[in-house]
Amino acid sequence: MIKLFGSLLVLLVATSFGFKKASRFAERAKQLRQFITALKLLETEILYAATPLSEAASKIGARIRSPVGTFFAELGHMLREGQGVSAGEIWRETLSAQRRTLALQEVDRDVLTTFGQTLGISDRQDQIKHIQLAISQLSSEELVAREEQQKNEKMWRYLGALMGLALVILLV
Template structure:
């Protein structure tokens, strides 16, 4: 009976590791999607209404996407607390600090950090050009993450289950 309980626990933990790795890939795709939507909103606010960045950040804190809300609430709090620091610095530090919590990959985070070079620094047309470039790169990175999920997601799940079965067979 003790061997059976141990076998079930080993199998469950190995399967959970595989499923967790797959879930991380899924979160990466969802985070990239959410940030693409946020960049689209930023672009439309800059081009249409010429809204200043602090107001855009405030709008994004009310977004229905939890990933966008988390990132931009943190950015808004930092903008209020640390007045002497530039928007670009706060943008980069917020994205790097929130990266793991919202599921962004390192590559997507680096791409989004590049947006700090444009936001709030230049006139609207140059900001829009820079944002369009960041959006294209982020969309390409999102597609690569989607391919990883399609190719490696099932592999991780299957390897976790197979590892659990292998360990059970070795222990029995």
Template sequence: MFKMFGAVLVLLTATLAGFMQARQFAARPSQIRRLILALKRLETEIMYGFTPLPDALRRIGEQSGEPIRAIFVNAADNMSSAHPWTAQESLEQAVMKLWKYTAMKAPEQEVIRQLSLTLGTSDRKDQLGHLATAVRQLESEESTAREEQARYEKMYRSLGLLCGAFIVILFY
């Protein structure tokens, strides 16, 4: 009786681990897409809104879903009067602090880090150019993420179940 319960528990745990890894592959492209949309909104705010950068970051964050929301709102908070940080410092700090809660990987983080180096330090036209470059780079990463999702998502689901079954057979 206890052996059967243990076997079911091992099988269930391995299957859930496989599903969690598959979920990471599924979440990455959608989070990259949301980040691209947020940067396009920031582009619009800079071009037409004449909104101060902290206010623009906060507004964009509030329009975005988690975890993108947290990054932009945290960056805006860091630029408030309580934290008189530059745009680069605040965005980098927000990314370093909150990136672990995303499904995105290092290439997307590097794109945002590179963008933070120029955000708020140059004229409007130059910032729009840097935002457009970041969007193009993220679109490339999104297509890579979609390919990885198609290739690995189903495999990890099956692999979790199969590993669990293998462990159960090994111990029986």
């Protein structure tokens, strides 16, 4: 009875590991889509509403789901509180603080960091160009993420279950 329970537990843990690993692929693509949406909202706020950056970030944070929404909400809060610190520096700090909650790869972070360096240092039209550039780069990364998701998601699910089964066979 204990062997059966232990075997079932090993199988369950290995399978859940595989499912968790597989979900990271889907989560990356989803978060990239959310960042694209958020940047489009930021573009609208800057271009048409002429909303200050801190207020725009807070509005976006309220409209986008977590963890990307949390990133923008925190960014808005930090921009309001960060006297004497550039918007780009606050963007970078917020991005690094949210590193664990965001399922982004290094290339995604590089795109966002590069965009953040231009934040708040130029006029509206130049900001719109930088936002559009970041959107196009994130869109191409989203395509890569979707391809990786299709290729790897099913594999990790099966791999987790099969690894658990192999461990059970070896332990029994």
